[in-house]
Amino acid sequence: MLKKRIIICLDVKDGRTTKGVKFQNNIDIGDPVEMAAEYYRQGVDELVFYDIIASARGRGPILDLISRVAQQVFIPFCVGGGIGTIEDIRSTILAGAEKVSLNSQAVKNPGLITEGAKVFGSQSIVLGMDVRRDPTKPSGFGTTINGGRVDTGLDALEWAKRGVELGAGEIVLNSMDADGTKNGYDIELTRLISENVPVPVIASGGGGTPAHLADALTTGKADAALVASMVHNGTYTVGQIKDELNRNGVPVRL
Template identity: 45%
Template structure:
C-alpha cells in the first residue's frame, strides 16, 4: 500500500503566512519560520511555500524568506510563485528549496518545463494547475493562470497530461471554487487528473475536516494531501490527522 504524505501549505504575502477563501480575503496566519517549525514537530511529511502575489506583482519569489524556511525545515519543501525562467528556478533551489512549483509561466511557455526537468530532474518540477468548473470542456474543468485571475479556455486534465509529457514530476491541482471553503476537496478534479497521469498528484483546496482528507485518497486517489487554514489555525493537528487516516486504512509516512 502506498504511503500518503501530508503537506501543509504556507501561502506567503509580504513575508507573512496568509490564507483566504477562493484566492481572496486574505488574513494573517503567522510567521513562516515559526509555522514551519511547528509543522515539522507535528509530523508533516512535506511543506509547500507559495508566494501567492509574485506573479501578479510581476516580481520574483522572496528568496530571503525561502532561505529562512530552509534553515529550519526538517522535511522536503516545494516553492512556487513568480518562477518564470530557468534562472528563477535555479535561484529558488539554491536558496534551499527541494522542488519548484511552476504555474502561469509553464502554461505560457511549456518549454520551461522541459528545460527545468532536463536541468534539475523531473522529481524537482511540480506543475500547479488552478482550475474552475467549465462544463463546455471535456473534463468539465478549465485552467486559470495569474493567481487564478485569468481564464485560459484550456481543459485542466488535458493540460495535466501535457505538463507530465513536458517533464512535470508532480501535478498540483487546486480548485478555485473549493479553495479555503473547507467544504471538501474537488474530488472529480483530483480523480480526473490522477486517472490521466502517471506521476503523483497533490490534493489541494477545500479541506475542512479529517473526512475530506480520507475522501481525497480513497475517492480522488491523491498521493499527497495539502492543506493550509485547518493547520494554520489549529483546527486539525497533523499527528491526529495521520492517526485518523491510519485508523481508516490509509498508510501514512
C-alpha cells in the first residue's frame, strides 16, 4: 500500500516564519532555515514553503532564502508565493526546490500551469487552492486568491479538475474555514476533491492532533496531510505524529 506523507508548511512573511488563524493575526514564530533543518531531523517527508505576501505585493520568490532552506533539507521541497512566470519557476527550481505551488498566479494565468508542466514535468507543478465554503457554488465550495483576500468566483471542484487537465501533478487543498483552528481538516471538502481528480491531494488547514490527520488520510482519502500549528507550537514532533498514525493502521514512512 502506498505510504501516506506528512508535510510541514512554513508560511513566510518578510523572511520569517509566521502563523495565523484563517489567514489573520499572523505572529512571528521563528527562522525558516532553522525550522526547516529541525523538521528534516525529525523525519518529515516533505516541506512546503509559502511566501504569503509575494503575490499581494506583486513580487517574485525570495531566491536567497529558498536556497538556504534547500541546503538544509534532503527531501522534496515545494515553494509557493509570487511565482508568475516560467522564469520564476526555473529560478525557484534552480535555487533548490523540487516543486512549485501555483495558486493566485494560476488563476490569473492558467496557461502557466500547462507551460510549467511542459517544461519541468507535471510532477513539479502543484496547484495550490485556498477554498471557502460557499453555498452559491455547485460544489458548495469557492476558490480565493491573494491569501484569501480575493474571491475568484470559481467553483472549487471545477477549478481542481481544470487545473489537473491543464497539467498540475498534485493539489494542495487548503480549507480557509479550518486554517489554523486545530479543530480538524474539512473532511467533506478533502474527500470531494480527492475522489474527483486523478492526482495526489494534500489536505491542508485545521490539523491539531494525529487523529485529525488519520481522518483526512482515510475518510478524506487524501494522499498526504499538511501540518503547521501543531508542530510549530511544540505540541507534537513529526515522530510522535507518525507513531500514532502507524498504531492506527495508517501507512506512513517511519
